[in-house]
Amino acid sequence: MATLYETRREQMFPKLTAQQIARLELHGRRIRTTAGQVLSEAGEGHRDLCVVLSGSLEVARPGMQGEVPITVAVPGDFTGEMSTLRGLGGFTRVRVAEAGEILAISESQLRTIVQTDSEIMEIFMRAFILRRMGLVAAEQGGDVILVGSTFSPGTLRLQQFLTRNTYPFVLKDIDTDEDAKACLARFHLGSGDLPVVVCRGHVVLKNPSNAEVAACLGMNPQFDAAKIRDVVIIGAGPSGLAAAVYAASEGLDVLVIETVAPGGQAGSSSKIENYLGFPTGISGLALAGRALVQAQKFGAEVAIATSALRLICDQVPFRIALSDGDEVRSRTVIIASGAEYRKLALHNLADYLGVGVYYAATAVEKKLCGEDEVIVVGGGNSAGQASVFMANNGRRVHLVVRAGGLAASMSHYLIRRIEDSPNITLHVNTEITALEGKGRLEKVTWRSGANGKPETHDIKHVFLMTGAVPNTEWLQGCVALDGKGFVRTGPDLHVESGAPDGWPLSRPPLHLETTIPGIFAVGDVRCGSAKRVAAAVGEGSVCVQLIHRLLSE
Numbered sequence: 001m002a003t004l005y006e007t008r009r010e011q012m013f014p015k016l017t018a019q020q021i022a023r024l025e026l027h028g029r030r031i032r033t034t035a036g037q038v039l040s041e042a043g044e045g046h047r048d049l050c051v052v053l054s055g056s057l058e059v060a061r062p063g064m065q066g067e068v069p070i071t072v073a074v075p076g077d078f079t080g081e082m083s084t085l086r087g088l089g090g091f092t093r094v095r096v097a098e099a100g101e102i103l104a105i106s107e108s109q110l111r112t113i114v115q116t117d118s119e120i121m122e123i124f125m126r127a128f129i130l131r132r133m134g135l136v137a138a139e140q141g142g143d144v145i146l147v148g149s150t151f152s153p154g155t156l157r158l159q160q161f162l163t164r165n166t167y168p169f170v171l172k173d174i175d176t177d178e179d180a181k182a183c184l185a186r187f188h189l190g191s192g193d194l195p196v197v198v199c200r201g202h203v204v205l206k207n208p209s210n211a212e213v214a215a216c217l218g219m220n221p222q223f224d225a226a227k228i229r230d231v232v233i234i235g236a237g238p239s240g241l242a243a244a245v246y247a248a249s250e251g252l253d254v255l256v257i258e259t260v261a262p263g264g265q266a267g268s269s270s271k272i273e274n275y276l277g278f279p280t281g282i283s284g285l286a287l288a289g290r291a292l293v294q295a296q297k298f299g300a301e302v303a304i305a306t307s308a309l310r311l312i313c314d315q316v317p318f319r320i321a322l323s324d325g326d327e328v329r330s331r332t333v334i335i336a337s338g339a340e341y342r343k344l345a346l347h348n349l350a351d352y353l354g355v356g357v358y359y360a361a362t363a364v365e366k367k368l369c370g371e372d373e374v375i376v377v378g379g380g381n382s383a384g385q386a387s388v389f390m391a392n393n394g395r396r397v398h399l400v401v402r403a404g405g406l407a408a409s410m411s412h413y414l415i416r417r418i419e420d421s422p423n424i425t426l427h428v429n430t431e432i433t434a435l436e437g438k439g440r441l442e443k444v445t446w447r448s449g450a451n452g453k454p455e456t457h458d459i460k461h462v463f464l465m466t467g468a469v470p471n472t473e474w475l476q477g478c479v480a481l482d483g484k485g486f487v488r489t490g491p492d493l494h495v496e497s498g499a500p501d502g503w504p505l506s507r508p509p510l511h512l513e514t515t516i517p518g519i520f521a522v523g524d525v526r527c528g529s530a531k532r533v534a535a536a537v538g539e540g541s542v543c544v545q546l547i548h549r550l551l552s553e
């Protein structure tokens with residue numbers, strides 16, 4: 001099959017015109033180069049973007065088995081990919097092949113260019129995104145190797161973390177891949193150390209946390225914790241990313257804090273088909289990737305694999321204690337921490353998380369299932385999408401719902417698809433009652449109807465897509481929540497009591513404002529929200545208008 005490098009080469013490596021180079025000259029510095037000179041090394045942060053004026057540059061990906069060539073840049077070509085814009089460690093080595101001259105453009109100059117020159121911005125951004133996709137798809141080069149078993153939850157977690165952060169890596173499966181054993185021997189590791197991440201070919205992390213991997217790979221830029229921001233956004237799901245794009249594009253100083261990876265729940269969706277502007281649908285991963293780039297283009301800072309542990313809201317600036325030990329301060333806060341799937345009440349559920357029980361149905365989990373039949377539990381759109389996605393290669397899918405049907409909870413277009421898929425069986429009024437298996441899920445028991453007989457099936461994969469609980473523990477009583485833990489905002493507050501208890505201002509809370517002036521909540525975490533991508537994005541963007549109003553008060 002043709003690779004991305006072959007099918008989209010022209011957009012990946014476009015040539016700049018003389019006019020475009022003349023405009024870039026205003027921002028860059030000319031540098032003479034000599035053959036063999038290394039201009040930047042993989043893993044190095046704050047790399048210049050280089051436009052070749054004369055001579056040529058070799059771009060290659062170093063790895064444990066040597067260098068993998070990517071391209072040779074000649075006059076009119078330029079280097080760089082997504083990490084260049086963020087100042088993060090890149091993946092390639094750039095070496096001068098033929099001596100000549102380059103135009104070197106620093107990270108801050110690059111940001112100015114993408115914000116002010118729309119023609120060049122489009123060329124750069126498209127190339128950067130495609131180059132990153134090319135690196136991810138190539139699955140070679142060995143900058144990051146994950147060694148583990150596909151039957152291990154730890155391996156799945158790390159696979160999901162790297163994939164959702166569009167970080168190129170190679171997976172070596174200890175159960176099937178001879179290379180995996182050789183790799184362990186090379187680093188004097190045993191099977192008790194798994195999963196292992198070999199980071200940039202030399203640092204070995206044994207069963208690391210996401211934060212340890214992020215730190216080793218330099219996935220976050222250095223940010224100034226002492227600075228008082230205009231707005232700190234907690235959560236980089238659709239609502240948080242929308243708020244970041246609008247706030248940064250309107251000149252506010254923005255920091256986004258995200259526990260796992262950009263995209264939130266939407267990032268775990270195989271295909272979103274009802275989001276405006278994408279008639280053939282878009283995967284959650286692609287939507288999140290684009291939104292992240294957009295936010296960063298406008299200068300928003302994003303810290304991933306970092307959680308907000310506590311909001312300290314008794315005075316302005318508000319303080320947010322983070323999982324890495326830092327504390328950040330901000331004049332306003334947007335709570336965009338969304339929700340997570342409810343867990344089923346089964347005593348041994350935790351034993352099978354990642355080894356038969358999953359909370360996301362993306363390409364990563366689909367690969368794990370091979371041809372096996374699967375169960376999807378839930379009656380909402382996420383369950384519908386997961387069923388259709390898992391069924392589209394002919395696999396048998398059992399869609400299990402507690403209710404008597406799907407009409408009340410799922411979009412009509414998904415119900416039609418399910419009805420039209422002969423390999424999806426809908427089980428209404430049905431509940432899973434037991435899970436069994438040694439080390440991984442092997443059997444599932446369900447019961448249909450109150451008097452139904454339990455049926456046990458040899459099924460090894462269950463996708464749980466059952467209702468959501470809000471991520472609000474970190475708020476620890478700061479703002480008012482409803483009975484289910486969702487954040488109450490604006491009209492919800494004064495419909496009940498005029499203004500909330502202790503509200504210090506003469507004006508009522510703004511729409512999306514919580515019981516504390518200057519703290520807002522958007523998206524799925526907000527009580528009464530629509531639980532849809534478009535609604536979350538809308539709320540994230542509207543919130544920025546309210547922040548402007550508040551900052552000018």
Ligand SMILES: Cc1cc2nc3c(=O)[nH]c(=O)nc-3n(C[C@H](O)[C@H](O)[C@H](O)COP(=O)(O)OP(=O)(O)OC[C@H]3O[C@@H](n4cnc5c(N)ncnc54)[C@H](O)[C@@H]3O)c2cc1C
Pocket residue numbers: 234235236237238239240257258259260261262263264265266267268269270271272273274275306307308309336337338339340360361381382383385471474522523524525530531532533534536
């Ligand atoms: C599988 C699936 C398919 C879906 N399909 C569709 C669809 O087709 N169409 C549609 O309109 N909607 C769909 N939805 C719903 C949609 O994804 C959500 O409504 C939307 O993602 C909500 O966005 P959000 O930003 O409010 O919250 P979330 O997406 O939940 O994002 C919240 C983010 O905050 C982070 N976070 C939580 N706590 C903290 C903390 N303490 N510190 C830092 N970060 C934190 C989380 O890691 C997460 O990334 C789907 C949902 C799922 C799960």
